[in-house]
Amino acid sequence: MFRTALRNVLAHKARLLMTVLAVMLGVAFVSGTLVFTDTLGNAFRNQSAKSYDNVAVSVETYAGDDEKNPGIDEATLEKIRGLDGVASATGRVSGFAGVADPDGKLIGNGWSNTGANFAPGKDGKDTQYVFTDGSGPAKNGAVALDKDTAEKGKYRVGDPVRVATNGPVKEYTLAGIFTTEDGAVNAGGSLVLFDTATAQQLYLKPGVFKDATVTAAGDVSDQKLLDEITPLLPEDATAQTGKALAEQQAKDIESGLNGLNTMLLAFAGIALFVGIFLIANTFTMLVAQRTRELALMRAIGATRRQVKRSVLLEAAFVGVLASVIGFALGLGLATGLRSAMGVMGGKIPAGPLVVSPTAVISAFAVGILITVLAAWLPARRAAKIAPVAAMSSVHATASVKSLVVRNSIGGVIALLGSAGIVGGAASGGTSGRQLVAAGAFFALIGVIILIPLLSRPVIALVRPLLKKVFGVSGKLASQNAVRNPRRTGATASALAIGLTLVTGISVLGVTLGQAIDKMTTDNIKADYMVTMASGDSLDESALTALSKADGVSALSPQQAAWFEVDGEHHSASGVTPGDVEKVFSLTTESGSLASLKDGQVAVGSKTAKSNGWKTGDTLPVKFDDEKKGELTIGATYEENEFLSPFVIPKQLADQHSASTRPEIREIWIKTDGGASQANEQSIVDALGDNPAMSVMDRQDIRDMFGGFINTALNIMYGLLAMALLIAVLGVVNTLAMSVFERQQEIGMLRAIGLDRGRVKRMIRLEAVVISVFGAVIGVGLGVFLGWAIGRTLSGDIPGYALVIPWDRLGIFLLLAGLVGVLASLWPARSAAKLNMLTAIKTE
Numbered sequence: 001m002f003r004t005a006l007r008n009v010l011a012h013k014a015r016l017l018m019t020v021l022a023v024m025l026g027v028a029f030v031s032g033t034l035v036f037t038d039t040l041g042n043a044f045r046n047q048s049a050k051s052y053d054n055v056a057v058s059v060e061t062y063a064g065d066d067e068k069n070p071g072i073d074e075a076t077l078e079k080i081r082g083l084d085g086v087a088s089a090t091g092r093v094s095g096f097a098g099v100a101d102p103d104g105k106l107i108g109n110g111w112s113n114t115g116a117n118f119a120p121g122k123d124g125k126d127t128q129y130v131f132t133d134g135s136g137p138a139k140n141g142a143v144a145l146d147k148d149t150a151e152k153g154k155y156r157v158g159d160p161v162r163v164a165t166n167g168p169v170k171e172y173t174l175a176g177i178f179t180t181e182d183g184a185v186n187a188g189g190s191l192v193l194f195d196t197a198t199a200q201q202l203y204l205k206p207g208v209f210k211d212a213t214v215t216a217a218g219d220v221s222d223q224k225l226l227d228e229i230t231p232l233l234p235e236d237a238t239a240q241t242g243k244a245l246a247e248q249q250a251k252d253i254e255s256g257l258n259g260l261n262t263m264l265l266a267f268a269g270i271a272l273f274v275g276i277f278l279i280a281n282t283f284t285m286l287v288a289q290r291t292r293e294l295a296l297m298r299a300i301g302a303t304r305r306q307v308k309r310s311v312l313l314e315a316a317f318v319g320v321l322a323s324v325i326g327f328a329l330g331l332g333l334a335t336g337l338r339s340a341m342g343v344m345g346g347k348i349p350a351g352p353l354v355v356s357p358t359a360v361i362s363a364f365a366v367g368i369l370i371t372v373l374a375a376w377l378p379a380r381r382a383a384k385i386a387p388v389a390a391m392s393s394v395h396a397t398a399s400v401k402s403l404v405v406r407n408s409i410g411g412v413i414a415l416l417g418s419a420g421i422v423g424g425a426a427s428g429g430t431s432g433r434q435l436v437a438a439g440a441f442f443a444l445i446g447v448i449i450l451i452p453l454l455s456r457p458v459i460a461l462v463r464p465l466l467k468k469v470f471g472v473s474g475k476l477a478s479q480n481a482v483r484n485p486r487r488t489g490a491t492a493s494a495l496a497i498g499l500t501l502v503t504g505i506s507v508l509g510v511t512l513g514q515a516i517d518k519m520t521t522d523n524i525k526a527d528y529m530v531t532m533a534s535g536d537s538l539d540e541s542a543l544t545a546l547s548k549a550d551g552v553s554a555l556s557p558q559q560a561a562w563f564e565v566d567g568e569h570h571s572a573s574g575v576t577p578g579d580v581e582k583v584f585s586l587t588t589e590s591g592s593l594a595s596l597k598d599g600q601v602a603v604g605s606k607t608a609k610s611n612g613w614k615t616g617d618t619l620p621v622k623f624d625d626e627k628k629g630e631l632t633i634g635a636t637y638e639e640n641e642f643l644s645p646f647v648i649p650k651q652l653a654d655q656h657s658a659s660t661r662p663e664i665r666e667i668w669i670k671t672d673g674g675a676s677q678a679n680e681q682s683i684v685d686a687l688g689d690n691p692a693m694s695v696m697d698r699q700d701i702r703d704m705f706g707g708f709i710n711t712a713l714n715i716m717y718g719l720l721a722m723a724l725l726i727a728v729l730g731v732v733n734t735l736a737m738s739v740f741e742r743q744q745e746i747g748m749l750r751a752i753g754l755d756r757g758r759v760k761r762m763i764r765l766e767a768v769v770i771s772v773f774g775a776v777i778g779v780g781l782g783v784f785l786g787w788a789i790g791r792t793l794s795g796d797i798p799g800y801a802l803v804i805p806w807d808r809l810g811i812f813l814l815l816a817g818l819v820g821v822l823a824s825l826w827p828a829r830s831a832a833k834l835n836m837l838t839a840i841k842t843e
Contacts, residue, residue, distance in 0.1 A: 019282045019733070020322045022275040022726045023367050027326025029268035029722055031363035032333030035355055037261045039334060041254055043351035048249040051181050054127060055242030056216035057226050062236050063210040070234055071208040079232050080212070085220030090119045090126075091209030093199045096534040097192040098692035099145065100162040100169070101153045106691040108149070110533035112189025113692075114182070115165060117199035118144060129193070133157050134176030137195045144176040149190040163192055164692035165202050166532070166661075167539040213242075267719040270501065272370050274494045274723045278730035279374035281490040283311060287382040308383035315375030316368060323367030330363060331355070407453045414446025421784065425791035432792040440785050444500060447781060451496065451774075452489035456482050458773055470765060473758045476749075477765030481773070491734040492774030494727035495819075498720060499775050499812055503782025504789070505716045510805040511790050513709040518799045520702050523640050526554075526583035526668040527675040528683060529696050538664040542687060546667060549686035551679045554582035554670035558643065560663040561653040563631075564622040565611075572601070572646035574653025574662070583668035587638040591615035595634025596649050602635040607645040623656035641798060727774075728819050735767055735827035746831050756832040763828035768820035775816030779809050 052058065063071030072091060080089040097115025099107045106113070118136035120126050126136060129144075134157035137143050143161060145153075155161055159174045178193070185191050200206050216225055222241040230239050240248075297307060335353065420439025424432040447454075459482050466474030481488055530546070532538055538557075547555055559574030577596035580586065586593060589605050596602065603613060613619070619631045631648075639645070654662055671679040675697045687693050696704065746759060754762075787802055794800040 019279050019318055019371070020325070022278045022729050023272075023319060023322035023371050024326040024329060025722055025726055026268060026272035026275050026370065027323050027363050027367040028329035028333055029271055030265065030366050031327045031330030031359055032337065033261060033264040033268060033330075034359035034362060035331060035334035035353065036337045037257045037264075038354040038356050038359060039338065039351065041257050042354045045250040045254075046351055047181050049246045051128075052242035052246040054215055055213050055245070056220075056222045057214040057229055057239055058242055058245045059212040059214070059229070059233060059237055059239045061210055061234065061238075063204055063208065070236070071204055071210055072212050072234065072237065073209075074207050076232060076234070077209070077212060080214060080229055083225070083228050085217055085225055087215045087217035088121055089212055089214045090121070091117075091196070092119065092211040092213065093117050093196070093203050093209050094211075095199075095203035096166060096532070096536050096692070097190075097194075097202075098164045098533060099149055099153060099190050099192060100164070100691035104162075104689050104691055106533055107152050108190040109188050110692075111535055112184040113534060114184040114189060115163075115192045115194060115199065115202065117196040118193040119196060128182070129178040129180050131176045131178045134174070136178075137175045137193055137198075139195055140198045141172055142175040142195065143172040144178055144193040145174060146182070146185050146191040147177055147179050148185060149192075150174070150177045162691065164690050166536055166692075167202075168541055169688050169690045169692070264719070267722065270497070270720065271722040271726055272366065274497050274726045274730075276370060276374040277490045277494045278726060278733055279315070279371055280377060281487060281730065282733055283315065283375040283378035284381070284487070284490070287311065287378045304383040308379045311379035311382050312372055312375060315371045315379070319368035319371030320364075322371065323364045326367060327360070327363045406449060410446050410449025410453070412446070413442050414450060417441065417443025417446050418784075421788045425788040428792045428795050433789060436785070436788045436792060439788075443784075444497065444781065447496070447777060448489075448493045451493050451777065452485035454777070455485045455488045455492065455773060458776065459488075459769055462769065466765060466769070470761060471758075472754065473761040474765055476762045477769060480762070480766045481769040487734060488770055488773070491730050491770050492777065494730040495724070495771060495774030495816060496778035496781070498724040498727050499778025499816070500782045500785065502717065502720055502724075503779045503809065503812065504785040505713060506805055506808050507783055507786025507803075508789050509709050509713040510808070511786070511800070511803045512793070512797065513706045514803050515797045515800045516706045516709065517702050519641050519797075520705050521698070522799065523585050523642050524583065524668070524698070524701070525585055525670065527671045527697060528669040528680065529701055530667040530669065530683070530687070531665070531694050531696070533692050533694050537661065538667060538693070540662055540664070542690075542693065543664065543667055545686045545688070546669060546683065550682045551671045551673070552669055552683070553672050554579040556580045556583050556668050557650060557662075557664045558666045558668065559650055559653050560644075560665055561646075561648060561657065562624045563646075563656070565619050570607075570646055571644040572648045572653065573644040574648055574650040575643075577649050579670075580647065582670050584640055584642060586640060589636045589638060591633070591635030593635050593637070593647075595632075596647070598634065599649060599652060600632045600634030601649075601652075602637050602647040603633050604639040604643075604645040605636045606639055608633070608636045624658045625656045626658075627656060629656075728823050731767055731771055731820060731823035732826060734770070735763060735824055746834055750834070760828040760832045763831050764821055764824040767824035767827075768817050771816045771820030771823070772813060775813050779812055783809075 059072065061071050074091070077089050077091050080086060094114055094116040096113060098110070098113045101107050118126055118129070120136060124135075129136070131144070132147060134144070143163060145155060145161065150156075153161070155174050155177075157174055157176060160171050161174050162169055162171050164170075176193075180191060182191050194202065197206065200208060204210060214225060214229065216222060222243060226239055226241055233239060297310075302310075331353065417439045421436050421443060422439075424435030424437075424439055426432070427435060459478055463475070463478040466478050468474075470477070530538065530542065537560075543555070543557055546552060556576040556579045557574065561572040561574050563570060563572065575596070578594075580596070581593050586602075588602075591602070593602055608614065613633055613636075615633050615636055617633045619633065620628070621631050622628050637647070657663075669683065671683075673679070680695060680697065683695050687695070750756075750759065783804060790800065790802055
């Protein structure tokens with residue numbers, strides 16, 4: 001039976017080609033994902049270990065510009081240096097620093113643009129940086145840049161460089177260019193080195209460091225140094241050995257990559273699930289076409305178990321071959337992904353391609369098991385063929401009983417799944433989404449089981465149109481599409497699964513996007529918003545500069561503040577009284593916002609109602625600076641998504657801030673005559689053409705808040721493309737094998753006058769009908785799921801309303817038709833080229 005199985009695979013290699021391709025693509029996705037994440041993790045772990053190679057103890061604090069976290073002073077460092085076994089103790093300080101390119105634009109992505117101090121030892125070198133040109137900054141007014149940033153900005157030693165921290169942009173002289181293993185640089189950011197005094201002045205205060213690294217002398221153990229250093233540190237400081245810190249970072253890296261790994265493998269699973277239908281369809285058709293051959297094997301003594309084993313062995317051979325090719329393709333995919341990340345600006349540390357035993361075993365296990373599993377039902381049917389009955393029939397048809405049982409089971413599962421989806425949508429929240437997910441799984445399985453039953457009535461609706469427009473070819477195509485409902489259903493199911501997911505995320509994405517867009521336009525009146533590209537707070541000087549800019553008619557910060565009321569923590573927005581209502585849409589429900597000028601506060605109506613507060617009430621509060629006082633509610637307003645539940649005068653926020661530097665998240669600006677190029681340029685000029693500050697008009701603001709939806713949709717579409725590609729292969733496979741199976745019929749049609757052109761048209765229309773049928777099922781189910789998931793989110797999203805993207809759904813259906821046409825090119829050409837007499841003689 002082993003030899004028989006091998007010979008059958010070789011004899012039907014052309015008909016098994018699409019199955020090999022489907023499994024190969026799925027295995028490539030799995031192996032590529034595992035190899036890519038293993039390679040990425042190994043590279044970053046090695047980089048992390050290298051960064052702490054010479055560090056015996058690392059000290060970290062939460063030092064900022066407040067008194068609660070003072071940091072490490074020079075006296076503490078001297079005590080550490082005085083310990084036996086300490087070779088050096090180096091203070092570190094860091095923060096945001098953005099470098100402008102020759103056009104004044106920020107180099108890097110903002111969040112990973114960093115500034116730090118250059119801390120040379122007795123030899124004049126800082127072990128964290130290797131200079132390729134020039135030297136480290138030794139005085140105020142000089143900086144050093146990492147090599148990548150210098151190349152992007154076309155800077156050379158001695159050139160002036162515009163650098164922005166959290167204050168106004170300043171010009172420095174480039175003293176040196178270096179390479180580093182710093183994570184921020186490898187993430188596509190930049191690193192600017194200042195002399196220590198300048199860095200302390202910019203980020204903390206003179207004589208204070210945020211972190212420290214300690215190196216050991218001789219053979220003293222790191223743990224011994226840690227035990228001696230810990231008692232010398234301030235309360236907010238934490239210390240650990242360099243080895244422990246490297247291991248912790250390695251775990252953090254692994255944890256971060258696990259999310260990426262899980263997401264990619266989930267989409268690989270979807271692709272393989274779609275591939276199951278192609279594989280099952282292939283072996284079902286092969287078994288049907290080899291009915292007499294299998295019957296003969298039974299007649300000469302083969303048992304049912306041997307016949308079943310023979311078919312499963314064929315599947316195993318196919319799985320092994322596809323896994324070998326797929327794994328090789330996966331290695332190429334992993335290499336390509338690594339290169340793509342480099343092109344997109346992510347710098348991955350150098351390192352070899354990591355092919356772990358887990359990746360190899362997983363890839364081959366998935367490829368072989370999926371193929372054998374998909375072939376199990378066809379193998380079971382083959383084993384049930386009775387020798388005498390099979391010898392008298394070319395095609396083994398499903399019994400009425402089996403179809404009734406199948407449709408009954410499918411109907412029950414689909415109803416249960418639909419009930420779960422509707423119930424989850426009604427419940428809402430996290431539990432509702434979980435119920436929707438479970439219901440979606442069962443509903444999809446139920447619909448897949450019912451697709452053969454649905455194919456006849458659905459395709460019957462378009463039969464008159466096909467006959468009227470395409471004549472005989474159209475009539476034959478519609479009849480052929482439903483001749484074998486199970487085969488049509490299995491082929492259409494693959495497309496239905498892919499389009500269910502694509503449609504569901506499209507409906508959800510467009511609905512959420514419009515809700516966010518509406519929230520943005522309904523809540524703001526400002527023409528511009530100014531923020532830091534790094535996400536950090538804006539400096540007070542920006543607010544002062546903008547207040548003097550030409551064309552600015554109203555200006556208000558959104559300054560973060562906190563206080564406690566009766567022991568309960570509340571957030572507040574510090575704003576400019578009199579201007580806040582000009583830059584935000586605020587609907588007053590009681591009192592007046594003018595009361596802000598008198599030092600009173602405004603409270604969101606939901607917050608006021610939940611706490612039983614009303615206008616005129618006096619609240620006992622404990623401010624962020626630990627001082628106590630009272631606040632009077634001067635107004636209540638309908639909540640605005642861009643403001644905190646409490647709105648207070650900026651002066652009050654400044655007065656009770658625990659930080660010496662106010663936390664201004666955004667500055668909102670209303671200009672004379674609205675947004676214009678002149679007004680925008682006036683704002684940019686007032687800010688000193690600062691590359692670290694983003695000036696956004698209303699459309700930019702809408703794009704910023706809604707842009708991540710489009711990005712997420714594009715990523716989803718890309719990841720689901722593999723599943724759709726396998727579905728297309730399924731259409732090609734079904735048509736090609738169907739043509740082979742119907743050679744005699746096609747020969748007879750040719751003999752009675754159906755020319756080659758109409759034969760091709762018949763096959764193409766059959767492909768289009770099957771593809772569009774699957775697409776209609778998928779689109780319908782996808783809209784249902786998109787509605788249900790959206791309902792579970794509606795309570796958290798103001799202004800939520802279902803939006804059905806009819807244009808995209810129409811494109812999906814058109815693309816499904818195009819897929820049918822493209823998938824039919826080879827089968828249609830093969831059918832048209834059949835020799836008429838040879839085809840008629842085929843059994």
